[in-house]
Amino acid sequence: MPGQRPFLARRLKLWELVAVDTVAAAVLLAVHISFLSVVDDSQPPFAGPLWFGWLISAVATVPVAVRRLWPVPMFAVALLGSMLATFFSATREPWIPAAAVLYVLSATNRGPVVSLVAALACTAVASVSTAIFTEQSFSDLPRDILVLVTMVMVTAWALGRWIWARRSYAATSARQLAESMVNDERLRIARELHDIVAHSMSLIAVKAGIANHVADQRPEEARDALRVIESTSRNTLNDMRRMLGVLRSDSPELAPAPGLSGLPELAERARSAGVAVTMTAPAVSLPSGVEMSVYRIVQEALTNVVKHAGPVPCTVTVTTSGQEVRITVVDSGPGGTPGSGHGLIGMRERVMMYGGEFSAGPLPTGGFAVSASLPYTAEAS
Structure with missing residues (x-):
């Protein structure tokens, strides 16, 4: 509808992200379960009871659904599930669920060392579990498996850190912009107050001095000076009230801004001061x-x-x-x-x-x- 932002043009709320993650976890769970019945020459088939295969698949994939709520514990659970799935030949994918949780772990406001250690630990666990599964020494491990798992983990970590850096930069820029706007507005108000008060108070001070000097000898001139003081102070109070009204109200009734048409009045005020x-x-x-x-x-x-x-x-x-x-x-x-x-x-x-x-x-x-x-x-x- 007109006036509404497109769904992808705004940042999703937390519950919306969790809903998307839940769908992704369900898809990964279905894929893992389908691997339980796959038979090929690359690795032996899953030979355990079906319920145990389902359990392993759930431990490996369900953490994806709530990875944004508890990134660190869910990463540990997903890591355990992927290790068990590899050890019992219950998967044919390069630890995608663990990488998905690692991405959120590195994209949140945590130190890069924590998420990097998590990525290295994930690769190390993959190596150990693959070695146990294939009953080979580390030097004889299939390099393509280790390279693929390592690339998936490093990519997930790097993408998460890039997202974190981008959000951090945006937040810093927004904060600096807000501070700059506040400072500019403070300067603008200070200038307006100075211009209103300084001009009027200068005229009042001059006229007060004249009135005090000629009060006894020329009372009529003193009264003229007092009338100027009265008029100037009243106009200044009105200007101050108008400015305070602008600052206090969300939708103030704004008076016309002073402009070229007000210059003759300024000249007349200065003439009244001599x-x-x-x-x-x-x-x-x-x-x-x-x-x-x-x-x-x-x-x-x-x-x-x-x-x-x-x-x-x-x-x-x-x-x-x-x-x-x-x-x-x-x-x-x-x-x-x-x-x-x-x-x-x-x-x-x-x-x-x-x-x-x-x-x-x-x-x-x-x-x-x-x-x-x-x-x-x-x-x-």
Whole structure:
């Protein structure tokens, strides 16, 4: 049916694997039982009572059905059954049931030495039982039998170790991917919190200082500063509540991400802090992620101007050409390094996410400049 995964396209559950193994064990048991009545020139026929032949066949093959539940004990039982089947001439196959259990033993999370010793022990037991059965010395044993049994055992062991290594690599890759995703999300949340809080708190700190300085001489200007503090703090609280809602809810109501349309408001906030902002930005539509990155870069750059340059002229220019958007923020302040916080780091990380270029530093003629370019694809817009 549509929407369902094909049966073989998913990993079988344990009970499904046991069911498949049970069918395989039943087939091997039937084959072993059929060998009890086979007569050929390669070895004498089975001469014991029929019930004993059935018992030997069951001991050799039934462990295959539950090999995934108890690999080590079932391997020992299958090994014993194959040895008895060889000793009493009750089989014509190269120890396939023991090899099947050995495969699971080596494919599970056990050391390679354990499964390798099991494979060598299986080959040694095959040699001993064949020697007893044929009444020959080890030097006179039929080499084709020993080579065939050895190849079956080594192949089963090697295949099991390959499966184990593949699963181990997949699990390690999945764990590393999950850790990387968690770290990326942590950085993204940290950047958003920094951009929201740092910008607003810088404006609040500036306006609080102005209000405290002019409260006695110019109370009206102090009240204007307090109104800006009130509005900015309220907007910041709303942004914080919205972000917390996104983190707490499985299906939050998401507000539109900030973009180019919000740049004039950023400029107005900076002007309220005394920065003479000249803003040039195109009225175009870009991919939402690019627009939000442009908004955050301009926001952080203006925050640095407010905090470190003071009430100075500042020019913000945003241009688009082809499949790239460029941001330039230049102020005419003292030109020092804007602190050692996370602002410049956050801006650089946003630019690097898109494979763009970023630079920030003082100008030779005074002032400070932030420049960034973000490539984007027109199809995503």
